[in-house]
Amino acid sequence: MLGSVSAMKPEKIKNEIGIPESIDTHVLGWKIQRIGWLIFTLLLVAAGMGLFGNGPVSYRTEIIQNDTLRYQKFIRYQTEANLSFVVNSEQTNRLKLQLSYLKNFDLQQISPEPKSTKISGGFVVYDFDISGPAQIDFVLTPNTYGNVGGSAQVENKSFLISQFIYP
Amino acid sequence: MNLVLRGVIIYFFILIIFRFAGKKTLSEATTFDLVRLLIISEVTQAAMIGNDFSLTASIVLIVTLVSLDFLVNRIKMRSKKISSVVDGLPLIVVEKGNPLKERMKLSNVEIDDVLQSARQSFGITSLTEIDYAVLETDGSISIVPSRKAAPVKSSE
Numbered sequence: 001m002l003g004s005v006s007a008m009k010p011e012k013i014k015n016e017i018g019i020p021e022s023i024d025t026h027v028l029g030w031k032i033q034r035i036g037w038l039i040f041t042l043l044l045v046a047a048g049m050g051l052f053g054n055g056p057v058s059y060r061t062e063i064i065q066n067d068t069l070r071y072q073k074f075i076r077y078q079t080e081a082n083l084s085f086v087v088n089s090e091q092t093n094r095l096k097l098q099l100s101y102l103k104n105f106d107l108q109q110i111s112p113e114p115k116s117t118k119i120s121g122g123f124v125v126y127d128f129d130i131s132g133p134a135q136i137d138f139v140l141t142p143n144t145y146g147n148v149g150g151s152a153q154v155e156n157k158s159f160l161i162s163q164f165i166y167p
Numbered sequence: 168m169n170l171v172l173r174g175v176i177i178y179f180f181i182l183i184i185f186r187f188a189g190k191k192t193l194s195e196a197t198t199f200d201l202v203r204l205l206i207i208s209e210v211t212q213a214a215m216i217g218n219d220f221s222l223t224a225s226i227v228l229i230v231t232l233v234s235l236d237f238l239v240n241r242i243k244m245r246s247k248k249i250s251s252v253v254d255g256l257p258l259i260v261v262e263k264g265n266p267l268k269e270r271m272k273l274s275n276v277e278i279d280d281v282l283q284s285a286r287q288s289f290g291i292t293s294l295t296e297i298d299y300a301v302l303e304t305d306g307s308i309s310i311v312p313s314r315k316a317a318p319v320k321s322s323e
Contacts, residue, residue, distance in 0.1 A: 008269075008273060009269060010267070010269045010270045010273055011262075011267045011268075011269055011270055013259060013262050013267065015259065017259075017298075017299055017311060019257050019259055019299075019301055020256060020257065021256050021257050021258050021259060022251070022256055025251055025256055026256065026258055026270075026273075026274075029186075029255060030273050030274075032187075033186075033187050033189065036183070036187035037187065040187070077168075078217060078218065145168075167168050
């Protein structure tokens, strides 16, 4: 694509009709155009890979002992995103999310619904009525943009969450 | 994000993307192109207003876009250089019946496009009857017929 840029040699002519064409400006424009297309191609590839959310590059999986947290590193403003916890411990029925992290989101849904919710020590504490392996999903809609981070605790295991929200 | 800022970002993004798309893309308004432009306008609308369907948001955005357009036009009037960057410059693609192939290739113009324009404007069917063909800044191709070419008579 850029190889043809250096080979640009448009015909020089004697402009007899007074058209205000400047061939040097045109050549510069064509060069910028090709660089623009290269940037667009890279953007498309990045988007396909998930740099703007919903793709392989975007998903993060944290595993501590038997428990797993899966979330998207890159998400978009006012677009739903998931935090999925897969808990395998028999005794797990308490999950904590840092309050300062949750303030960046509107909480849409928790599945399964928690038995009780309370705020304690800077965390929102959710108690679930589950036994054995289970998946707990939080559906969140970002209400801000930029870097956000926080922590989640499943019993005594602490997961760190770091996300970037595109405007 | 602030409505005015959204309007400004979208305005300049659209300006840049259509400059990158090239002039000819805009001149070939087929049915599909029309649909494509409508799709782009739908996506643009969503990016600008999001979920805010208030009258206030619409008024603020319309004022932002019209003001930006006014401002850009004023700047273009004051500076030919900026005008050439925003709108581009005309380009001669046929000279005395000879197609300037490298220029045509770089600006994505084909001989058929020149002949189509020549037929529509002057009923000309051959390049030899064309003195100059110019790719204008709006993407249209204007034809200067050679003096040998006979003028088209009205059928009435």
